[in-house]
Amino acid sequence: MTTRAVAIGVGHYLPERIVPNSEFEKTLDTTDEWIRTRSGIERRHIAAEGETTSQMAIAAARAALKDAGLTADDIDAVVLATSTPDHTFPSVATMVQAGLGMTRGFAFDVxxxxxxxxxxxxxxxxxxxxxxxxxxxxxxAETFSRIMDWTDRSTCVLFGDGAGALVLEAQEGKGTPDDRGILATDLNSDGRYKDMLYVDGGVSTTQTSGYLRMQGNALFRQAVEKLTETAESALHKAGLEDSDVDWIVPHQANIRIIAGTAKKMGIPMDQVVLTVQDHGNTSAASIPLALSVGKDRGQIKQGDLLVTEAIGGGLAWGSVVIRW
Structure with missing residues (x-):
């Protein structure tokens, strides 16, 4: 028998404020058509004043726990991915732990x-x-709206805020690709590409958070190749092929990157869970948001084979193969 990490609950949270592309036309030299044709984004959610990454993460966590039929007392650990924490420290994960009333186990950020x-x-x-x-x-969970340069039309129109959460539980499998749960992972990074996507500030440099800076065209050229390679590497580790995939649940950054990756893998777009049009790029929140929305839509069903893949600043990229 083999221990597998099986998804038993999923949930998400989005801020109430929805910002359509047309709102940017009032302050920037851009149009709804320009944003849609280059990114696929039509609208995004922006956190309210005073609304924090930890608050959104707690809301998403509660939704996932409810979906799993569990309480915070049933959880042993919280692992939280964010680039926009409430504070330099402590971790957002420990703030979620406290917010859920979880007094056991451990929590940390990635x-x-x-x-x-x-x-x-x-x-x-x-x-x-x-x-x-x-x-x-x-x-x-992310509040990328707090690190946007709202005068930079090449970046500020692309990002949004939100949070998603997944509950994983240890279950016994047979050690075959038919098992439910995470079947394989593939992680990569290459610090030589730092300047393609970064924030121009930090504690040890400027003592401020800074603003997001991106070389969009250069990043695009890296993304499709690296995302395809990592997805196929993870599938190979799991003993599976592209044709076995029921759904790609990609990082929701740009519709052209998503479509390019699916094409290289030979997977039709009707087998890709898409939320980029409604959420924009929510960074680390985008995949769990898409998993939750995909389940709510009735797209993702138990037994489906999913590939999640993402690339971000670092550069860092990777994928996970999971049978739902």
Whole structure:
């Protein structure tokens, strides 16, 4: 028998304020058509004044726990992916732990920007298969609106805020690709590409958070190749092929990147869970948001084989193969 980390609950939270592309036409030299044709984004959610990453993460966590039929007392660990924490420290994960009333176990943050949730899933999987935790709450939460330069039309129109959460539980499988749960992970990074996506500030440099800066065209060229390679690498580790995939649940950054990756894998777009049009790029929150929305829509069903893949600043990229 083989221990698998099985998804038993999923949930999400989105701020109330919805900002359509047309709102940017009032302050920037851009149009709804320009944003849609280049990114696929039509609208995004923006956190209210005073609304924080931890608050959104707590709301998503509660939704996932409800979906799983569990309480905070049933959770052994919280692994949270974010690049926009409430404070330099403590971790957002410990703030979620407190907010849920969880007084046992442990909690920590993972920082891999847009690839953060994939890295968090891989860490949670390792905790479960090593026996350090039986149930892990894995969260992606971001308030990227707080690090936007609202005069930079090439970046500020692309991002949004939100949170998603997944509950993983240790269950016994047969050790075959037919098992439910995480079947394989693949993680990568290359710090030589730092300047393609970064924030121009930090504690040890400017003592401020800074603003997001991106070389969009250069990043696009890296993304499709690296995302395809990592997805196929994870499938190979799991003993599976592209044709076995029921759904790609990608990082929701750009419709052209998503479509390019699906095409290279030979998977039709009607097998891709898409939320980028409604949420924009929510960084580490985008994959759990898409998982939750995909389940709510009736797209993702128990037994389906999913591939999640993401690339973000670092550069950091990776994928997870999971049977729902």
């Amino acid at each position: 920082q891999a920007v847009c690839a953060g949730f994939v890295f968090a899933l891989a860490n949670a999987n390792a905790l479960i298969i090593s026996g350090q935790a039986r149930r892990v709450l894995v969260i992606g």
